[in-house]
Amino acid sequence: MAKDRLGTGRGITLQQLRYFVEVAAEGSLSAAADLLYVSQPTMSAALKDLEARVGAVLFVRSARGVTLTEDGAEFLGYARQVVEQAELLEQRYLGRPPSKRLLAVSTQHYSFVVDAFVRMVKATDAPEYAFSLRETRTWDIIEDVRTLRSELGVLYRNDFNRNVIDKLLRDSGLVFRPLFLATPHIFIARSNPLSGRDQVTLDDLEQLPRLTFDQGANNSFYFAEEILSTRSSRQDIRVSDRATIFNLMIGLGGYTISTGIISDDLDPSIVAVPLEVDERIEIGWIGQSATALSAQAQRFVEEMRAVVSGFGVQLLGDDTP
Numbered sequence: 001m002a003k004d005r006l007g008t009g010r011g012i013t014l015q016q017l018r019y020f021v022e023v024a025a026e027g028s029l030s031a032a033a034d035l036l037y038v039s040q041p042t043m044s045a046a047l048k049d050l051e052a053r054v055g056a057v058l059f060v061r062s063a064r065g066v067t068l069t070e071d072g073a074e075f076l077g078y079a080r081q082v083v084e085q086a087e088l089l090e091q092r093y094l095g096r097p098p099s100k101r102l103l104a105v106s107t108q109h110y111s112f113v114v115d116a117f118v119r120m121v122k123a124t125d126a127p128e129y130a131f132s133l134r135e136t137r138t139w140d141i142i143e144d145v146r147t148l149r150s151e152l153g154v155l156y157r158n159d160f161n162r163n164v165i166d167k168l169l170r171d172s173g174l175v176f177r178p179l180f181l182a183t184p185h186i187f188i189a190r191s192n193p194l195s196g197r198d199q200v201t202l203d204d205l206e207q208l209p210r211l212t213f214d215q216g217a218n219n220s221f222y223f224a225e226e227i228l229s230t231r232s233s234r235q236d237i238r239v240s241d242r243a244t245i246f247n248l249m250i251g252l253g254g255y256t257i258s259t260g261i262i263s264d265d266l267d268p269s270i271v272a273v274p275l276e277v278d279e280r281i282e283i284g285w286i287g288q289s290a291t292a293l294s295a296q297a298q299r300f301v302e303e304m305r306a307v308v309s310g311f312g313v314q315l316l317g318d319d320t321p
Contacts, residue, residue: 014086016050017079019043024076024148028065067147073173077291103296104132106144107154108225109213109242112261116303138225139218145286146172151297152287158279164222175289178316180308182281184227185260185272189250199274209254211245214238226257227279246270259283261311
């Protein structure tokens with residue numbers, strides 16, 4: 001049996017699986033080849049041989065790169081587990097360092113996700129690592145996870161957008177796993193006169209600038225990051241990142257509607273005040289329906305659950321596969 005072979009005859013090799021996992025993560029043969037220090041023709045030939053051995057097309061190749069087929073997404077779940085186990089064996093018995101690539105996450109703009117990400121990175125014992133945290137638009141989160149640019153995404157749904165979001169996830173081969181139900185709050189600066197209130201109403205917000213996250217070309221009400229997206233406002237400002245939205249809360253006295261979970265350590269100048277509306281916000285993570293989470297991704301989900309439970313919020317069922 002060859003040193004790197006998983007089976008007999010025309011079996012799959014561990015090297016092929018490593019190539020496959022890296023190409024899936026990068027979405028590009030050339031980028032993956034550069035990272036693994038092999039030539040692109042060598043990697044391309046290895047992957048074509050892999051597809052021949054498993055009897056399925058795993059990638060769709062185009063001028064923009066490569067994306068996984070349905071068979072490829074399913075295969076990735078198994079391939080990633082084998083590669084992770086092989087790396088653990090090599091670390092334990094050969095003294096090799098852990099893989100540098102660990103986890104990529106795409107998310108709507110939630111401070112609890114950042115808090116969980118910080119905890120996860122601090123707990124990582126790898127001397128080198130390559131994490132990715134991308135706060136981005138709703139459509140892009142779904143695309144990132146569909147194309148495996150990110151292993152998981154974090155977003156919300158409610159009665160208004162549920163059908164649209166769920167259909168898009170199904171069509172993309174993704175699944176939504178609930179984390180918790182949140183009562184809507186407004187985020188405002190501590191200096192705002194409303195910050196001392198026990199609760200605010202929509203009428204209280206009439207004279208304040210409403211701050212929302214821009215959704216770009218896919219600026220549908222259903223992809224808005226905030227509830228009540230169809231409600232008109234006298235003063236609207238769209239922004240692209242959390243730092244800007246917090247600055248506008250302080251500088252202009254604006255508000256945004258979110259979960260009410262905010263870290264004093266990360267955002268000390270912003271407070272959350274309950275909003276009197278008959279709505280709930282369901283926060284969850286999305287992932288490939290045919291692929292189990294990696295061990296690192298599962299750790300991140302557990303960190304999110306730990307952060308949220310620390311705010312006294314009741315968690316929904318533990319759906320981590």
